[in-house]
Amino acid sequence: MNIYEIKSMGDRINGNPYVGRGIVIGKTADGAKAAIAYFIMGRSENSRNRVFTVKDNAVFTEPFDVSKVEDPSLIIYAAVREYENKLIVTNGDQTDTIYDFVSRGEDFSLALTTREFEPDAPNLTPRISGMLTFDNGNFGYKMSILKSLDAEGSDCARYTFDYPSKAGLGHFIHTYVTDGNPIPTFQGEPERVEIPNDIDAFTNDIWENLDENNKISLYVRYVDLASGQSEERLINKNTIGG
Secondary structure: OOOOOOEOHHHHHOOOOOOOOEEEEEEOOOOOEEEEEEEEEOOOHHHHOEEEEEEOOEEEEEEOOHHHOOOOOOOOOEEEEEEOOEEEEEOOOHHHHHHHHHHOOOOHHHHHOOOOOOOOOOOOOOEEEEEEEEEOOEEEEEEEEEEEOOOOOOOEEEEEEEEEOOEOEEEEEEOEOOOOOOOOEOOOOOEEEEOOOOHHHHHHHHHHHOOOOOEEEEEEEEEEOOOOOEEEEEEEOOOOOO
């Protein structure tokens, strides 16, 4: 068993009907750019009724059809925000919690001690989060998962992973192992994945291999470490006329 094996995102997700929401962070193979990706999937009509929008360098989930919104509390949030040299990406409104803490000079992990998994029993969906910190043409990143300690949701277990950036290497964390009832929560460390130099190749590898029935939206951003300039891609399954 090769515990250091690095797979493409397509290999990680192809054939899996439901990995839920997923975050990828890493550095391109040429070492020139930081990369993030965030995607959402959904099984219910409420979950599927979403699109990503970009406003002022932040990414938001919003309802596609406002008339069909049942419960906005767990599906509408800022998924990506920036603060100075930090780039935050999460699967819920803990994005704002992390932003508030780091803007006061406090820590990513400390911010997440104030949050826990989602109150959506019996699934008890984990909260997954990531933050890149840029420093003199390089960066490091942290990833976190907050999940239930047991099937009853009696308490929250908090895990934080702290990575230096390495060319060609990314880490992928997602909310679920696969489909089920209840849906089984992600286990173990974030998975090691390839980060190609080309943003379109990376975007297509994720989108084309997510389950066709359950995928909803994908956002990808590459940040040039020398110039600080960003390039982004956004795909929504729900489109006007779509």
